[in-house]
Amino acid sequence: MTVSEPAPGGANDDFLLVSGRWAVVLDGVSSYPVPDVGCQHNVPWFVNRLGLHLGYGLATSTGSALPDLLAAAIDRTAAEHGSACDLNHPLTPAATVAIVRLAGDQVEWLVLGDATAAWVLADGSTDAATDDRADHLPNAPVIVADVRRYDPDFVAKVRNQPGGFWVAAADATAAYQSLTGSISRQVVQRVGLMSDGVTRLVERYGWGWSDVFDHVDQHGARSLVGAVRKAEAADPDPSRWRGKPHDDATAVIARVAA
Template sequence: MHITYAAAMEAAPDSTNEDRFAIGDGWALVLDGAGRYPGKPGGCIHPVSWIVERLTAHLSSGLAQPESPLTAIVRSAIEATMADHGSACDLSDPLSPGATGAVVRFGKDQVEWLVLGDCAAIIDQGIDGCTSIVDDRVDRLPNAPVVEGRVRTYLPEYVATVRNQPEGFWVLGAVPAAADHALVGSLPRGSVDQVLLCSDGVSRLTERYEWTWREVLDLHETSGPAALIRAVRDAERGDPDPRRWRGKLHDDATVVVLRAGKPRVSSESRSV
């Protein structure tokens, strides 16, 4: 069996890319840095990109051990990343930077996935349709106060009370228990055609701009991953009222697609 992956990665204009992805033998992951709030140190001296890179490395190491459950791999990766910090970092600060993430693993009999935070995993079962696994808890916080600054965002003092909390939302970074609150699932391997993982810089096509996930998959099928990034940027530039959304006008955008069977996408793909 061939496992095909395609990845496109492009920083948001005028910013540092805090997305990361990794691909191995039958697995893939996408991470999206969960950064600091303006004027808030967040307890840690490291840049968000450093934290995302450490999480990526530790997750990749764990995914190379196919017998380990995904939640255990994520917990261990968080613990290892925490150990990488020095004494100058206060990881008890609830605003410590971290990441959201999506992971998929093709096993002998099952396809497993794990999603935590606002990344997404789209499971394509061909004629049986596709299923989106999107952790939207950060968008369903009751009466969350929004600050109208350079971008619309939640009040940091409020986020400190709900991040990595049972009635709030969860991210990777400094709380190992977050792994136990991830969205997880599996399907028989033979029922899955392909799996798309992406950061929210890509999923905003469906969340903001009324695309269906089938349209996203079809565009990737015909034109490859870079076309999805271009579609996002075109939609953002054509948005008549971008201030109606919480978050940035442009965000880092990363997409990875693993396909069971013969590769059918563009030259930006390769088989493993």
């Protein structure tokens, strides 16, 4: 089951692609409130290309490791920017990434940036992998501009830099900073990929991962976004959080066949 919906009133910068063997969720990083990042392309331009190049690699290079496929997709997307774009700009368009793939008797996952891979095991237990390095940056200056966010000058210094945090942008080496793992296919019952617009149910609003999977089971994937909007509407002080009060929300929930 899948769902992908924009924040109310906005355009959707999330992306999903699903096959019988793998799934991808990307979340385009919102443009920063700075005049020029050296690129003439917008976030959907970047996210669509990165996602389709990633899908191409997943479909055609079945033996390649997930970070290698992500690196190749970053390189291919970078090539499409053309010479007019300055891809060395630290705030060049970027996305967070979550991938899951069936590979032999394993279920492999990759996350980069604050997208999440989650799973339910046969015994009913749940777990998830999120790359939360951006939440643990020492002395990170938060400003209140359009929304509460890290100072863009600070982000420019720590994004895709050692000791900072990593996203898929124009530098393919970021792919090798992904968090990766695999679980025996025998014990995995369901997997989920989610953008942070969905996982705020867990990170902000007290849901457990089992609540997320149970909700989708009982009410369908679309209802999950309804639950997000309901929780956001009931939040007594949405401005306490870093980031937008509402975000694009995407989830892929898949049953793993034995």
